[in-house]
Amino acid sequence: MIERFGHGGDLETAQAAFGVDRSAFIDYSANINPLGPPPHVLARVQQELQDVVHYPDPDHRRFRALLAEALRIDSSMICIGNGAAECMALALLALAPRRVGVIYPCFSEYAELSRKFGAEVFGIFGQEEQGFRAGIDDIADLMRKVDLLFLGQPNNPTGVQYSIEELERLAGIAAESDTMLIVDEAFMDFIAPDQQATLLPRVKQYSHVILIRSMTKFYAIPGLRLGYAVARSSLIQKLRSKQVTWSVNRLALAAGEACMVECEAYEAKTREMTVIERDYMIQRLEREFGCKTWPSLANFILVRLPSPWTAEQLQAKLGRKGILIRSCAMYEGLCEADIRLAVKDRVRNELLFVKLTDVWQEGV
Template identity: 40%
Template sequence: MLERYGHGGDLRTAEETFGFPARQFIDFSSNMNPFGPPDGVRRALVHYAEQIDRYPDPAVRGLRTKLAQLHRVDEQSILIGNGAAELIDLVVRALRPAVTALAYPCFTEYGDAVMKTGGSITPIMLSADNDFVLNSSMIDSEADFYMIGSPNNPTGQLVDPALIMKLLYNGATVVVDEAFMDFVPEEESYTLLREAASHERLFVIRSMTKFYAVPGIRLGYMVGAPHKISELRRLQVPWSVNSLAQEIGEAVLEEKEYASRTMNWLLEERPWLIGKLEALGFRVIPGKVNYLLVRLPDIPGLTAAGLQHEMGRMGILIRDASHFIGLDESYCRFAVKLRHQNEWLLEALDRSLSKFREAATR
């Protein structure tokens, strides 16, 4: 399976499995901006050659200042990390919740972080009948700690901020993973980033690698009350954020035209791709971001693993979503890419489905 290490985008495993060099794959299994890194990243790389012999700023002050200005929060409420994954692990390790509520399906690293600290998990099972939307009627738990993805991975669904504020009002601590929030046109209506800057039991985590297509540079940040962020910073590994990541982080925040172009593309391409997938017989979960969770057409013998293998033989990688708790072998996840790439995806899907239909009639 391609998800050997629990993630999409594993081109090394794809090479070993299908025998193509990495550059020949079209990767729909990871959810990066298909425009690739903005021009500022390339300029930062050239400039970085002149300072690679220097230590990075241990306090990441330049990037923290820019993020504070962007989000209109206190610099002391921001902690920069080696990707969102480090910050997920760090906040759980620091707070060590006894019982954590997770709404499944969700990002697997939430549960991994909890188990590493010896905590237990109370599951909230989201329903396909409700398009995997989390609502207040599902919150019936003794947990006092919640980890919530908004937009959720793999469903793409947003969580009503009022629900999270209700959890806080009732005394819970909540970590909201907003790694894909940059792709949401209505971001200001859903983000809780500014609320987190002044609430001691709310933490919001953001990624900088997905929207700006720099996953090889591990970079993310967390917002919380300043005294809580200070406690987390003391537990963070020294030199967690290298100087190249810091420079790239500062550079991409200046890329306003790139951000605008990305949002315009997604507003057009996402509904177009949904329509085409539905025409092929897929049921598409109506999320809000740059990836689509889909239920496979009802074809005897068709599974997510089987479709992934057939597509991989054609050089196209998709995510087998059955590895997410709460989903079965009938679910896959596709990234939304540029039109010509999406057309290749659709053509390969059509050919693959035809093979499964033919096999079912023999």
Template identity: 40%
Template sequence: MLERYGHGGDLWTAEEAFGRPRDQFLDFSSNMNPLGPPPAIRGIWMDAWRDVVKYPDPAVRELRHKLAQKYKIEMESILVGNGAAELIDLTARVLKPAVTGLARPSFSEYEEAIHKTGGRIYNIPLRSSHQFELQQPDVEAALSAVDLFFLGHPNNPTGRLLPRHVVESLLESGRSCVLDEAFMDFVPDEQEHSFLKLASTSRKLVVIRSMTKFYSIPGIRLGFMVAHPDLIREIRQQQVQWSVNYLAQRIGTAVLEGEEFELASRHWLQDEKAWLTGQLRQLGLDVVPTDVNFVLFSFPPELGLTIKQAQKHMGQMGILIRDASLFEGLNEQYGRVAIRLREDNERLIEGLRQTVAALAQNRGRTHD
């Protein structure tokens, strides 16, 4: 199984599974910005190696200062971590909810973090009949059963933003809420949708952001969270000292100054998202509307195909796609692909076209 460790982007497992070198795969299973990393990182690699003999700043002051400037919030409301994954885990450990409401399907690390604390999960369904958009009645039904909501905004793997009125009504109810905005950088008019600024002063809201997706630096491990300063101090006390290394701090500070890169990335995504979703639909696939840089799709039942069959066939062609049936709430027809540059996306579409044809032909032979 390509997702042996619960994630896409595992080129080591792909190498073992499909028998070709890691650098020969075209990876649509992880959702990185294909325009990255930003050019500023090259200069840091060439220069910053001299300073690895020094300890990093334990308070991550320079990067927190840049984040505070960018989002117009106080530094005391910001904690930087070793990727969003560390911050998800830390938040669960400090809040220790007895019952957590999770929208299904969603990122598996929410559930893993809650289970580590001994908490229980309350499932909130995201329905295909509503294009996987969270519905107000389902949130209201969960209010009496949970003491914390942990929600993706936009959600992974569906790519859908949470309706603003749903989040606002949730907060008005007095329940605590953690929003994972790991992919918010990709959303047009980000400021209109993000709850980051509200989280900086609220005692009921936490927002977690990743810097690895938009800036395409997953190997660096870098993210940050925004919450009330009192909660930030409490969580910081549980964080491992020097969790964010020197290179990560330098790189994070540098990429925040790249406004040109941000504009280019959003322009690319606007055009390419429309093209790729159109092509997937032309193949006869059911495509979920997306607000971000990846697409959830499913094979119509009449094709009789599963995503595991497609993933294996395409992996042998050197193209990696995500088996989305591993997300609770999705069946064996669902897959997820990142949006990449046009040349790569053309290879994906051609690979899917060949895969659908080949698997349909094999299925026909077995029925003869």
């Protein structure tokens, strides 16, 4: 496996492992919008290059104002971060939980960051037949035992979300038990607005809820690192009090500002393509290769390979052919035959299936 650092998208490690130039890979291991960044966003970043001789705004004022307008909340309820991961780290720093709860399988940074900041991690397991969701009563029991709980919405690597009624119940239990509920909505933008189950419209009502979102996946700018947290102003002030000055650079802020304007057509096209291509990939994986998949609302698919294939074997064979996939063998609650595939455009998806057919014919 090439997930030395616990994540997909590590082209340097893949190049060393498979002998393929990093620029030649089609990367299905990282869940990035295949449309690439909106052209006007790239133009704005290019324009900003001339100002890299100046420090970025430490208060992120222009971007926060535009984002607040888009989200219909006050700018004091937003903390801009160097990716969603920094926002998670700031929450752990600010709240200093001793016990952190997670629901396996989930994004590995929840547990890794928590341990780095001195917390003990407690977990429960989602039910496979429920798309690896955990029962709400089980989550509630866990919340009462920990100081902070991470919840993926939609979850990575499964792509499922909890209902708004379930989220509201958990938010109430969080307040009753004095447990902070951090809802990771990094992939929420890939879901059609009328299907998004989010506490965002009423987040001001909840004293123990922090929402965290990413700009890098949906707008295809992971190299710039940009994310944000949303919560009551008092909570956001705690996060910002722990933030290193200038942790978000000028280019990232400029890109974020550009993403707030003239992106409606790009956003609609992304969501439409994600649904079409995700369904197309699932049908072919199941019909032609005998794989098992789980329903996903995000831009990735959790896949279980048929015997005798393992994730490590398929990753190595596809890697040497220039296709990177994400092994999920190290995820708590999953098995050695589980992989995750990003959803890409039809041209690249067709190439994926050509290479996958070649590998299947070669055999293990």
